[in-house]
Amino acid sequence: MLSPDQLKLAAARKALEFVPEDAIIGIGTGSTVNIFIEELAATMKGRIKGAVSSSEASTARLKAHHIPVFDLNSVDEIPVYIDGADEINHYLHMIKGGGGALTREKIVAAVAQEFICIADASKYVDVLGKFPVPIEVIPMARSLVARELVKLGGHPELRQDFTTDNGNIILDVYGMHIAKPVEVEELINHLPGVVTCGLFARRRADVLLLARESGVEVLR
Numbered sequence: 001m002l003s004p005d006q007l008k009l010a011a012a013r014k015a016l017e018f019v020p021e022d023a024i025i026g027i028g029t030g031s032t033v034n035i036f037i038e039e040l041a042a043t044m045k046g047r048i049k050g051a052v053s054s055s056e057a058s059t060a061r062l063k064a065h066h067i068p069v070f071d072l073n074s075v076d077e078i079p080v081y082i083d084g085a086d087e088i089n090h091y092l093h094m095i096k097g098g099g100g101a102l103t104r105e106k107i108v109a110a111v112a113q114e115f116i117c118i119a120d121a122s123k124y125v126d127v128l129g130k131f132p133v134p135i136e137v138i139p140m141a142r143s144l145v146a147r148e149l150v151k152l153g154g155h156p157e158l159r160q161d162f163t164t165d166n167g168n169i170i171l172d173v174y175g176m177h178i179a180k181p182v183e184v185e186e187l188i189n190h191l192p193g194v195v196t197c198g199l200f201a202r203r204r205a206d207v208l209l210l211a212r213e214s215g216v217e218v219l220r
């Protein structure tokens, strides 16, 4: 039986096939992406121009491998964005932000032509919502947003001892009924004080590289 890290490695290696030479690619955040960065550095370092990163953590890892990191504002196009997910459904809608980098992830993903999600089979679900939905919130709006989330049927919990790369807090929302991910994403994102929520439904993944015991499935 393959370990979770072996499954992540299999998905990460498959993702290398989607990286165009000589391009600036988008890089997400998390343990699966960390493995992808290691593989990228080992096999393709001189063959890409560099990366746009979605977090300080990924930036540090890329720089440690001497992979150039570009400011998004200086980049016109990103052919592919490679990132993990906390949950992904059959429509390739996702919950992201377990690592707290959801806002920058959503920004880089919005520029990318193709979002390639790398995940092991434990992340693939029929209905989103068992994993709590992370929401980045401006600190002064914490109570307001929490009250509004309760009205929407959620149970928000403040992520302890955590500040995002943008200086904000995270509310992790349990128990949300997410039958219609696009609608729920829009509802939450319209609350004053919300920077963004970890539902990636309006901008879903284009390709899912799903690592199973039997191999990596390519789902579109």
Ligand code: 5RP
Pocket: 028, 029, 030, 031, 032, 033, 083, 084, 085, 086, 095, 096, 097, 098, 099, 100, 101, 102, 105
């Ligand atoms: C970070 C994320 C990650 O993609 C998500 O949490 C998955 O992480 P991992 O690969 O460690 O399971 O959204 O903000």
